[in-house]
Amino acid sequence: MIRHTVVFTLKHAAGSPEEQAFLGDALILERIPGVEKFERLRQVSPKADFDFGFSMEFADQAAYRSYNDHPDHVAFVRDRWVPEVLRFQEIDYVAL
Amino acid sequence: MIRHTVVFTLKHAAGSPEEQAFLGDALILERIPGVEKFERLRQVSPKADFDFGFSMEFADQAAYRSYNDHPDHVAFVRDRWVPEVLRFQEIDYVAL
Numbered sequence: 001m002i003r004h005t006v007v008f009t010l011k012h013a014a015g016s017p018e019e020q021a022f023l024g025d026a027l028i029l030e031r032i033p034g035v036e037k038f039e040r041l042r043q044v045s046p047k048a049d050f051d052f053g054f055s056m057e058f059a060d061q062a063a064y065r066s067y068n069d070h071p072d073h074v075a076f077v078r079d080r081w082v083p084e085v086l087r088f089q090e091i092d093y094v095a096l
Numbered sequence: 097m098i099r100h101t102v103v104f105t106l107k108h109a110a111g112s113p114e115e116q117a118f119l120g121d122a123l124i125l126e127r128i129p130g131v132e133k134f135e136r137l138r139q140v141s142p143k144a145d146f147d148f149g150f151s152m153e154f155a156d157q158a159a160y161r162s163y164n165d166h167p168d169h170v171a172f173v174r175d176r177w178v179p180e181v182l183r184f185q186e187i188d189y190v191a192l
Binding site for chain 2: 044047055093
């Protein structure tokens, strides 16, 4: 199991229609084959300067690579992530 | 539900007895009342400069506060975390 997470802050104002559109349209990622346990999260620690997170799991590295290369992921990164995300940090976990 | 995570790098050399001792002794945190789904994880993204992670869930903020104030947590932070952790980032999530 590989848990892929990304914590991020949008360029959009909190509560704006653009923010809601981004978070809603991100659900396309959940439908990419191999994606398990997809979650959209709010980051709430005052010690972290990020507002949101996505978390998903893959059975193995092949499934993770397939997701990364999937046209819907490539298009989301190009058309939405890059223009709309202010800063982010990827963190990927496997069991110890 | 609140998911409390911390991603970190130890001062110890990879594979050292001190590293193993820290990761093993951290299991004391799992036994603190209110802690659910405790996980010790390896951080594997080349885009994140951290080696390990802990993840746990709490039913609510009261359970999270109780964990933070628990003597076993306070002692672990004072006696192990502060002297042995090189850098870390807390990230806490709630459902969107």
